[in-house]
Each structure stands twice: as C-alpha cells, then as structure tokens.
Amino acid sequence: MRYLPVALIFLSFLFSTGKSLADIRLPSMGEASSGVISLDQERELGQAWLRSYRAQTDINTDYELQEYVENVIFRMTQYSDIVDKRLDVLIVNNPRLNAFAVPGGIIGINTGLFTYAETEGQFSSVMAHELPHLSQRHFARSVAQRQSNQLTTMAALLAGILVAATASGDAGLAMISATQAASIQSDLRYSRQHEQEADRIGLEVMANAGYDPKSMGAMFENMLRSTSYVGYQAPEYLRSHPLTETRVNDALNRARQYPQKYYPEAQQYQLMRKRIEIQQSGVPAQAVRKFEAEVELNNSALNKYALALAYERAIQFDEAKKLAQELFASDPGNQSFGLLYADILNQTGESAEAETIIRKYLNRRPDSYALNMALAGALSYGGKFSEAAEILRKQTQLRSNDAAVWYEYAETLGLAGNLLELHKARAEYFMLVGAFDRAIRQLQFAKTEAAGNSIEIAILDQKITRAAQLRSNDQF
Numbered sequence: 001m002r003y004l005p006v007a008l009i010f011l012s013f014l015f016s017t018g019k020s021l022a023d024i025r026l027p028s029m030g031e032a033s034s035g036v037i038s039l040d041q042e043r044e045l046g047q048a049w050l051r052s053y054r055a056q057t058d059i060n061t062d063y064e065l066q067e068y069v070e071n072v073i074f075r076m077t078q079y080s081d082i083v084d085k086r087l088d089v090l091i092v093n094n095p096r097l098n099a100f101a102v103p104g105g106i107i108g109i110n111t112g113l114f115t116y117a118e119t120e121g122q123f124s125s126v127m128a129h130e131l132p133h134l135s136q137r138h139f140a141r142s143v144a145q146r147q148s149n150q151l152t153t154m155a156a157l158l159a160g161i162l163v164a165a166t167a168s169g170d171a172g173l174a175m176i177s178a179t180q181a182a183s184i185q186s187d188l189r190y191s192r193q194h195e196q197e198a199d200r201i202g203l204e205v206m207a208n209a210g211y212d213p214k215s216m217g218a219m220f221e222n223m224l225r226s227t228s229y230v231g232y233q234a235p236e237y238l239r240s241h242p243l244t245e246t247r248v249n250d251a252l253n254r255a256r257q258y259p260q261k262y263y264p265e266a267q268q269y270q271l272m273r274k275r276i277e278i279q280q281s282g283v284p285a286q287a288v289r290k291f292e293a294e295v296e297l298n299n300s301a302l303n304k305y306a307l308a309l310a311y312e313r314a315i316q317f318d319e320a321k322k323l324a325q326e327l328f329a330s331d332p333g334n335q336s337f338g339l340l341y342a343d344i345l346n347q348t349g350e351s352a353e354a355e356t357i358i359r360k361y362l363n364r365r366p367d368s369y370a371l372n373m374a375l376a377g378a379l380s381y382g383g384k385f386s387e388a389a390e391i392l393r394k395q396t397q398l399r400s401n402d403a404a405v406w407y408e409y410a411e412t413l414g415l416a417g418n419l420l421e422l423h424k425a426r427a428e429y430f431m432l433v434g435a436f437d438r439a440i441r442q443l444q445f446a447k448t449e450a451a452g453n454s455i456e457i458a459i460l461d462q463k464i465t466r467a468a469q470l471r472s473n474d475q476f
Contacts, residue, residue, distance in 0.1 A: 039084050046104015047401075048473065050088060051434035054403055060091040060111060061404040062279070063373040064339060068272050070369075072120070073107060073127050079208040080131045080201075088401055095280050097226065099126050101133040114276045116222055120269035121206075121215030128202035128209075128216070199247065203254055212263040217252035224248065267302070271336045274306040284314035301327060305340065312344055320344050328357075335361055339374055351381035369399070376412065385416035396428070403432040420449040420456075427463065436471035440464050 060066070070089050077085055082105075090108035092098075098110040107130050117123035199216070207213040224245075281287035291307035304323055311320035324341040331337055338361055342354035355378040362371050372391055379388035392409040399405050410425035423446035430439035443464045450456040 042103040043084065043086070043105065046088075046102050046106050049102055049104070050090075050106055051432065051470075053090070054432065055434040057090075058093040059403070060093045060279075061407075062091075062275065063404075064336065064370040065272055065275055066091060066404075067368065067370040068268060069109065069127075072124055073131070076124065076128055076131060076205050076209040076211075079205045082131065082134055093279070097223070099130055101130040103134070105134060107131070107134070111276045111280065114273045116226065117219060118222065119212075119215060119218075120266040121212040121263060122219040122222065123269060124206050124209070124211040125202070125216035125219045128206035128211070129198045130202075131205060132198040132201040195247070196250075199251055200254070203251065207258050212261075213255040213258045214252070217248055217255055220248040220251055267334075268336065270302055271305060274302060275309065278306060278309040278313055281310070281313075284310065288314050288316065301330065301337075305337070308340060308344075312340075312347075317344060317348050321348060335365075335368075335371070339370065342374060342378060346378055346381040351378050354378040355382065369395070373405075373408070376408065380412055380415065385412055386418075388412045389416050389418065389421075396425075401432065403429055406432060420446055423449060424460075427467070431467060431470065436467045439467045440471075443467065 066089070069091060073087065073089055077087065084105055087105045087107060090106065092108060092110050094110040095112040095115065096110055097112050097116045099113055100108050102108070107127070109126070113123065113126060117126065203213050203216050206216065278287055281290075287310040288307070291303060291310050294303045295307050304327055308320050308323040308327065311317070311323065321341075321344045324337070324344050327334075327337040328341040338357050342357045345351065345354040345357075355375065358371060358375045358378055362368065362375065365371060372395055376388040376391040376395075379385075379391065389409065389412045392405065392412055395402075395405045396409055406425055406429040410422055410429055413422040413425055423442045427439040427442035427446065430436070430442060443460050447457055447460050450460065
C-alpha cells in the first residue's frame with residue numbers, strides 16, 4: 001500500500017465523476033512518507049483509478065466524437081502549463097451534466113455536457129476550467145495542505161470507502177463524514193480557491209486558443225438556470241464545482257478585458273451534438289419521427305444529418321443512404337458527412353466505395369484517429385481482415401492506453417485467424433479495464449500458441465508477472 005496518505009485528496013476528484021462510492025471500487029493508494037507527490041506518482045495513481053473506472057462505467061466508443069473532444073482539449077493544452085501532456089480523455093455515456101479532472105492527466109466528460117453547452121465556446125470553457133486542475137497540480141497542493149492530519153483521516157476514510165463499496169453506501173458516507181467534520185470548513189475554502197484559480201487560468205487558456213472568452217460566463221449562467229429545472233437535485237458538476245452569482249459575474253467581467261472579436265459558430269460541434277442526441281434517444285422510430293418533423297420545418301444540413309443518423313439507427317438503410325449521399329454530394333469536404341455515408345455503404349454491402357471515400361480523406365489527414373478507425377472498419381466489412389488488423393496495430397502503438405482500440409484490434413485479429421496476437425491484444429484490453437485475471441488467462445493462452453518460441457514465451461511471462469503486480473496493487 002504505497003500511497004495510502006494521499007487517498008483522501010484523491011477522493012475529492014472521484015466525487016466529480018458523478019459516481020457514488022457504492023458505484024466505484026477504488027484501488028489501493030499505497031503509502032508515502034511525504035504529503036507531496038511527484039508527477040510520476042500522480043500518473044500511477046491516475047492510471048490505477050482509470051482501470052477501476054473503465055471497468056465499472058459505460059464509456060462512449062464513438063471514434064469521431066472522441067477525436068473531436070480530444071482536438072478541443074489538445075488545442076487548449078498548447079496554451080496551458082501542463083507539464084506531462086499524456087492526457088487520457090474519457091467520454092461517459094450519461095445524459096447528466098458533468099466533467100472531471102483526475103490527477104495523472106485524466107479528463108472526462110458526460111455526454112450530457114453536449115446538451116447543456118449550446119456552443120463550442122461554452123463546451124470549450126468547461127474543458128478550459130478542468131485543465132488548470134491538472135496544470136496547477138491542485139491534487140498535490142491539497143495533499144501538502146492536509147499533511148498534518150492525513151494519516152489519521154486516511155485510516156477511517158479508507159474503511160468508509162470499503163464499507164460503501166461492498167456493503168452500505170449510506171454507512172460508508174457516514175463514516176467518511178465523521179472523519180472530515182473537524183476540517184471541513186478549511187477544505188471547502190481551499191476548494192473554492194482552486195475553483196477560482198481554474199476559472200481565471202482557464203479563461204486565459206481558452207481565449208489564447210481562439211475560443212470566445214465570454215462563453216465561460218454564458219456556460220455558468222446555463223448551469224445556474226439548470227438548477228431551477230431540477231429543484232434540490234443539482235447536476236453533479238454543480239455539486240463538485242459550486243457556482244455562485246459572484247463567480248458568474250467574475251467570469252463575465254474578466255471576459256470584457258479581452259478585445260471584441262467575431263467568433264463564428266463551429267458546425268462540427270453542432271454535428272457532434274446531434275450524434276449524441278441520436279445515441280441517447282430511446283426508441284429509434286421515435287427519433288426518426290422527430291427529425292422527419294424537424295426537416296419538414298427546417299431543411300438544414302444539420303437536421304438532415306441527424307435524420308440520416310436516426311434512419312441508420314432504425315436500420316432503415318435505404319432512407320439513410322439516400323440522405324447521406326445527398327449530404328456528401330452537397331459538401332464532400334465535410335468529413336462527418338463522408339464518414340456517415342461510408343458507414344452506411346459498409347452496411348449495404350458497398351465497402352469498396354466506402355474505403356475509397358475514407359482513403360481520400362486520409363490523404364489530407366493521415367494521422368486522423370477517426371479516419372483510421374473508419375478505414376479499418378471498411379476493410380473488415382470487405383473481408384480484408386489482415387489489412388484492417390495492420391491499421392489497428394499502428395493505432396495501438398499511437399494510442400497504447402486506449403481500451404477501445406485494443407478491443408477492435410483483438411476482434412479483427414480473431415477474424416484474421418491470428419490466434420497468438422489475438423490473445424495478446426485481448427490481454428492488453430483486459431489490463432486497461434482492470435480485469436487482471438482475464439488478462440493473465442489470455443496471456444496463458446498466448447503461451448500455448450507460442451509453444452517452441454522461447455523469446456516470445458519469456459516476454460509473455462514478464463507480462464503475466466506485471467498483470468499480477470497490478471492486480472495486487474489495485475486492490476485493498
């Protein structure tokens with residue numbers, strides 16, 4: 001147990017995920033002799049948390065959406081003080097408003113954020129606020145502040161977490177509350193300081209990155225208005241990031257210090273909002289009816305895009321193909337239109353044409369995550385499993401910590417009949433989601449496939465040892 005003393009501060013970040021303690025099984029934090037931890041220790045803590053969180057949360061695997069969110073965050077990261085730029089970006093399938101930053105370079109959002117944020121500027125303002133929590137190392141600074149009494153608090157707190165996770169959430173929360181009662185006022189004050197600092201630095205970051213600084217105040221106002229609709233149950237984001245009128249006004253006043261400038265609305269953001277809306281819609285037929293009516297009222301490309309997505313989800317491929325083809329023909333440079341059309345072509349047995357469309361985009365953007373994943377999909381639809389696996393292998397090298405990529409790679413290797421690499425890829429996936437027993441089992445299967453190859457078997461034994469170590473570290 002190497003990081004036991006820092007778990008109390010770490011828990012404050014877990015609250016911002018919107019999960020209750022009964023929902024999240026926390027890894028062991030270990031012990032440390034000092035209250036101040038290094039960037040490497042933060043990274044290790046974050047990865048342990050990430051494995052646990054992935055195992056218990058519905059993570060969105062829409063590659064196009066993932067690339068969009070990462071592009072927004074990485075655009076602002078260039079103007080932030082983050083030292084370690086190895087960021088893991090999570091999109092959680094949850095319609096409620098929430099976003100969070102976890103020490104070690106993890107930023108997450110709920111899909112519901114797209115509903116509340118009406119513009120790309122408002123969306124970016126939330127991301128800009130989260131980045132300073134990492135760049136200013138609020139986690140490590142909180143550890144240092146609580147250094148005087150953290151050991152006593154830790155023992156009781158971890159017991160409360162264990163009770164909450166395995167037996168009674170209410171009992172666990174009661175134990176945690178009791179241990180923190182003496183210092184809660186100073187903790188809250190320090191948290192407010194962090195929020196104010198994140199607002200100030202985040203506003204500067206988003207403005208430097210080319211986003212409208214007035215959007216932060218506008219987003220705060222949207223959040224405050226949301227409380228009038230939900231009554232006493234405020235969104236998770238407001239419970240973990242309390243808002244006041246003073247804070248809203250401060251954001252609005254600071255934005256006035258920047259030069260007046262025209263910020264055109266980003267169509268790509270609105271397209272992503274439609275993707276989320278369709279994904280979160282209940283019965284597919286209802287979404288079709290809704291957007292058929294929307295197109296009747298306003299025959300915009302945005303509404304037609306949403307209707308084509310709804311048709312596809314409802315397995316009405318003829319209607320989806322006709323509409324997607326129309327959108328693609330009207331604006332062939334729009335990657336989202338092209339990928340939608342290609343995806344529908346795959347499902348109607350025309351993967352060769354889909355591959356051609358995707359490769360044309362790749363000529364301009366060869367490093368695009370979404371395009372490479374789409375190409376692998378088109379190749380698989382066409383029965384070119386080995387070619388698809390090679391595309392995905394390269395993605396695992398570029399995105400070694402991306403569980404979704406490893407999952408697709410493993411499935412494609414299975415279709416290609418490469419059993420040794422299949423088991424190795426599955427093991428990597430299971431390691432990333434904290435399923436260490438299943439990872440070890442896959443590595444043992446791989447050893448059977450590698451019989452006679454002493455070098456390969458030695459490498460696999462090392463991975464089995466590593467998986468066993470992580471299994472031990474990530475558990476109480």
